[in-house]
Amino acid sequence: MPKNLRATAAHLAAFVASLIMLLPVYLITINALKSTPEASTMSVDLPTELHFENFLIAIEKGKLLQSFFNSLLYATSATVLATLVSAMAAFVMSRHRTRFNRFLYLFLIMGIALPINFFTLTTMMQVTHLINTKIGIIILYAALQVPFSIFLIYGFVDTIPRELDEAAIIDGCRPRQLFFLVILPLLKPVLVTAGILNFLNIWNDFMMPLYYLNSSSNWPMTLAVYNFFGQYQSSWNLVSADILLTIVPVIIIYLMGQRFIIAGMTSGSVKG
Amino acid sequence: MKSHRSYPFYFVLAALVLYVTFFIIPSLSGIAYSFTDWSGYSDEVEFVGLDNFRTILSPDENYLSFIGNTLLFTFWTIIIKTVFGLALALLLNQGVRWFVNGYRVLIYLPVILPTLVVALIFRSILDPASGLLNSALRGIGLDALALPWLTDPRIALYSVIGVDSWKGIGYIMVILLAGLQTIPKDLYEAASIDGASAWAKFRFITLPMLMPALMIVTVLNVLYGLRVFDIVYALTNGGPGYATEVLSTEIFKAFSKGQFGLGTAISSILFLILVVTGYLVIRVMERQSDRE
Numbered sequence: 001m002p003k004n005l006r007a008t009a010a011h012l013a014a015f016v017a018s019l020i021m022l023l024p025v026y027l028i029t030i031n032a033l034k035s036t037p038e039a040s041t042m043s044v045d046l047p048t049e050l051h052f053e054n055f056l057i058a059i060e061k062g063k064l065l066q067s068f069f070n071s072l073l074y075a076t077s078a079t080v081l082a083t084l085v086s087a088m089a090a091f092v093m094s095r096h097r098t099r100f101n102r103f104l105y106l107f108l109i110m111g112i113a114l115p116i117n118f119f120t121l122t123t124m125m126q127v128t129h130l131i132n133t134k135i136g137i138i139i140l141y142a143a144l145q146v147p148f149s150i151f152l153i154y155g156f157v158d159t160i161p162r163e164l165d166e167a168a169i170i171d172g173c174r175p176r177q178l179f180f181l182v183i184l185p186l187l188k189p190v191l192v193t194a195g196i197l198n199f200l201n202i203w204n205d206f207m208m209p210l211y212y213l214n215s216s217s218n219w220p221m222t223l224a225v226y227n228f229f230g231q232y233q234s235s236w237n238l239v240s241a242d243i244l245l246t247i248v249p250v251i252i253i254y255l256m257g258q259r260f261i262i263a264g265m266t267s268g269s270v271k272g
Numbered sequence: 273m274k275s276h277r278s279y280p281f282y283f284v285l286a287a288l289v290l291y292v293t294f295f296i297i298p299s300l301s302g303i304a305y306s307f308t309d310w311s312g313y314s315d316e317v318e319f320v321g322l323d324n325f326r327t328i329l330s331p332d333e334n335y336l337s338f339i340g341n342t343l344l345f346t347f348w349t350i351i352i353k354t355v356f357g358l359a360l361a362l363l364l365n366q367g368v369r370w371f372v373n374g375y376r377v378l379i380y381l382p383v384i385l386p387t388l389v390v391a392l393i394f395r396s397i398l399d400p401a402s403g404l405l406n407s408a409l410r411g412i413g414l415d416a417l418a419l420p421w422l423t424d425p426r427i428a429l430y431s432v433i434g435v436d437s438w439k440g441i442g443y444i445m446v447i448l449l450a451g452l453q454t455i456p457k458d459l460y461e462a463a464s465i466d467g468a469s470a471w472a473k474f475r476f477i478t479l480p481m482l483m484p485a486l487m488i489v490t491v492l493n494v495l496y497g498l499r500v501f502d503i504v505y506a507l508t509n510g511g512p513g514y515a516t517e518v519l520s521t522e523i524f525k526a527f528s529k530g531q532f533g534l535g536t537a538i539s540s541i542l543f544l545i546l547v548v549t550g551y552l553v554i555r556v557m558e559r560q561s562d563r564e
Contacts, residue, residue: 010367017360018378021442024393025381027404042396042404089287096279104284111295113495113546117302117539118523119310119532124298143294146287165278175280204386206502211527222388226506229392236396243389254384258377261384265443266450 025247032240039237054241058228062242066217067224073134074220075202078141083194085142086149091183093150094157095165105154111147118211125212132214140208145198152197152264156190157183193264196257203250221246299543306537312530324537334514335522335538342518345433345504346497350490352437357444357489362478364445365452376449380442387439391506394435398422422508425515432516436503440496444489451485452478494549498542 023044031039032054034047059065089108093101122131130136160183168182184191206222213219219227225246232238254261306324310317328335360379364372382390397404398421406418421431455478463473501520504510510517510525519542526535 007367007369010363011369011371014360014363014368014371014375014379017363018375020438021379021382024390024397025385027397028393041402041407042399043407044404085286085290088283092279092281092283101284104288108287108291110547111291113549114295114299115499115520115539115542115546116295117298117536117543118527119536119539120298120302120305121294122527123301124293128293139290140294143290146291147295150287169278175278175283178278179283200384204384204388206386206388206506210524222386225392226388239392243392247385247389250384250386251381254381255377258380262376262380262446262450266447 025251028240028243031236032244034237036235036237039235039240042236042240051237054237055245058238058242058245061232061238062224062228063216063219064221064224064242064245067219067221068245070134070218071203071220071222074138074141075199077138078145078202079195079198081138081142082145082149082198083191086146086194087153087184087187087191088179089146090150090153091157091179091187094154095162105150109147109151109154112151116144122211131212132218134218137208137213137218140212141202141205144208145201149194149198152194153187153190156187160186189260189263192257193260196253196260197264200250200253200261302536302543303540305533306540308533310533310536312532317533320533324534325541327534328537328541334517337514338517338519338522339541341429341516342498342500342520344429345436345500345518346494348430348433349436349440349497350493352433353440353444353493354486354489356437356441358448358482358486360441360445361448361452364449376446380446382439383442383446385439387502388506390435390439391503395422395507398431398435423512425512428508428512428515432504432507435507436500439503440493444493447489448482448485451482455481491549491552495546498545498549 027042027044030044030046031042033050033052034054035049035051038047093105125131125136125140128136130139164182164186165178168178173182203220204222205220206226209218209220209223213223216224216227225242228242229239232242305317307319307321308317309320309323327333364375368375398406400406400418400420400423403421405421409415409418419427422428459477459481460473463477468476499520500518501524504516504518504521505524508516510521519538523535523538523542526532526538
């Protein structure tokens with residue numbers, strides 16, 4: 001095949017693949033603006049009239065404001081908590097490589113593969129009085145993000161020269177000063193990556209609130225959307241509007257941080 | 273220099289306490305509880321030996337088919353995602369000249385969407401009467417292919433597999449693309465000089481050099497597939513009948529019905545499968561970081 005033709009065919013294939021990946025987001029975007037009868041088939045046709053009020057209805061009927069702030073609270077607090085404790089742990093385990101710390105590291109990152117036992121975890125949440133509370137779900141989310149965050153940060157600590165630690169210690173830095181003033185600023189790239197991935201994971205999670213939050217005032221957006229879908233299944237325009245409002249923050253973060261996301265996804269799997 | 277003073281153990285404690293409290297203790301005590309008749313309706317818990325496991329493995333019950341569905345889901349999603357992910361990675365690595373990053377951003381997009389939302393959108397797309405897929409199939413004259421995707425027990429599991437693969441292909445593509453980019457160009461140049469065909473280059477350079485990335489991708493997919501919940505729950509909730517029931521959706525049903533003993537037994541089986549897989553993950557990742 002001539003070179004030009006090959007390149008054109010490649011672009012065509014990549015273009016079609018991109019379209020297929022984009023189609024669902026396109027579908028809900030245009031259907032969010034339609035009237036109920038027009039959206040009933042969820043077709044690819046553009047709306048004949050723009051119904052922006054769908055968003056207002058979805059926000060009001062779906063209690064989206066409350067669930068938006070719940071999601072924001074859970075994702076932000078748990079991300080900060082998980083990323084910070086993971087960075088501290090990863091720093092010490094990576095720098096001070098005793099046999100015990102090596103074992104501890106493997107023990108901690110084993111959590112990447114472990115399933116959650118929801119039954120005994122319920123008991124644990126009850127014993128610690130964390131069940132059905134906002135603070136409980138935040139701590140739970142933080143705990144769930146620890147293994148992967150440690151794995152991600154541990155590898156990065158190695159790239160920071162030990163001489164920095166030594167210079168800081170000679171200058172009289174205590175461990176806490178060394179970590180917070182010298183190391184933490186240098187970990188910024190990996191902290192941003194871990195932070196974005198943790199935030200998206202928590203924002204998108206549906207399972208923890210399904211098991212552990214039964215009062216609707218504590219629901220995050222995913223659970224609120226699911227519940228809204230149950231009530232308004234026949235009004236796809238409203239469901240689409242509700243879905244769109246849920247994924248807009250995710251898409252914004254993705255577009256802003258896609259370099260970091262891809263760095264995080266590929267680190268550990270391929271070095272390059 | 274006394275390094276242990278600068279790297280105190282208490283730095284690890286917060287992470288360790290969170291992890292042990294919410295992962296390890298529940299997992300280990302779960303194994304103990306799987307030998308009991310623990311229920312949501314009574315405070316009394318009695319030891320029942322292997323009863324729960326006998327129930328799960330009994331051919332009169334449906335549990336074996338849930339394990340089968342989980343394995344089928346895992347197997348087919350791995351195959352589909354890897355084949356398409358590899359094809360797209362090769363396309364973006366060699367075929368496409370410009371807008372590579374743009375394509376990558378678009379193809380990766382479904383990965384970052386909430387799984388729940390993806391499932392809801394596909395419930396509309398796969399609707400037998402008015403869904404986009406069947407309308408399109410009818411539109412091009414393929415009426416025979418316009419099937420009841422999520423309500424026919426024979427094809428529902430494969431529809432779920434299809435939707436999940438759609439969502440996950442970008443993830444695999446990105447990892448494999450990063451792997452492809454680490455392969456030195458001069459290997460291909462040398463092969464060209466020796467007159468190697470495109471297929472020979474793929475078979476003898478690309479594939480072996482990509483092995484570590486393919487391994488990781490497979491292991492991550494196994495871990496994901498065995499634990500899959502959201503996509504199944506929101507697309508079919510295990511139905512029609514038990515056609516798409518997997519371990520995690522059954523665990524949720526046991527949870528809702530208060531069958532805690534039986535549920536922990538299913539969880540423990542999943543736990544054992546994953547510990548073995550998890551051990552393999554660590555071994556593979558170790559080998560990766562040693563090579564650095």
